[in-house]
Amino acid sequence: MASAATVITAEKDGVRRHVAVIGDETRECASYEEGFGVMLTEPDPTRGFTHKGQWCRVNRYSLYWAGYEPGYTPRTAEQLATAREKREAKAVEREAEGNLFADAVREEGFIPKRRGR
Structure with a gap:
């Protein structure tokens, strides 16, 4: 999906500048709202609820x-x-904290269960 418009904001020494890129046209604007213009609130002709x-x-x-x-x-x-x-x-220490066999956990190490992504 290609973007219909892009507004790039750059800040240097506390000064912000906004540049709008729509198609092949590039222009400087005062804010991102001005850069996008009516595109921000333009209603879709077919979608709704x-x-x-x-x-x-x-x-x-x-x-x-x-x-x-x-x-x-x-x-x-x-x-x-x-x-x-x-x-x-830290995981080994956390596991050993409330364990009756804390020394064994620390010596053998503890392999935490991996959570999937």
């Missing part, structure tokens, strides 16, 4: 938000491995 006996139309276009972090750096494999070790050690 009945509410208390009255036909109500839904908006023709949906609005989606996406963020971008320019300073983002993913963690290294070593950092991810360290975080996993800490997480698994």
Whole structure:
């Protein structure tokens, strides 16, 4: 599904600028509302629903938000491995906390049940 329009907002030193891209046309605008214009509330000619006996139309276009972090750096494999070790050690401690055989749980380790995605 291709986007009908895109508004890009950039902020630097507290100043925000908005650029609307509709088709091949690019223009600067004051806000995202101005960039999308009537597209935000344009009713769909065919879709809708009945509410208390009255036909109500839904908006023709949906609005989606996406963020971008320019300073983002993913963690290294070593950092991810360290975080996993800490997480698994905490799981062992949590399991040993209320267990009668806490020493055995700590010695043997504890393999938590994996939850599916």
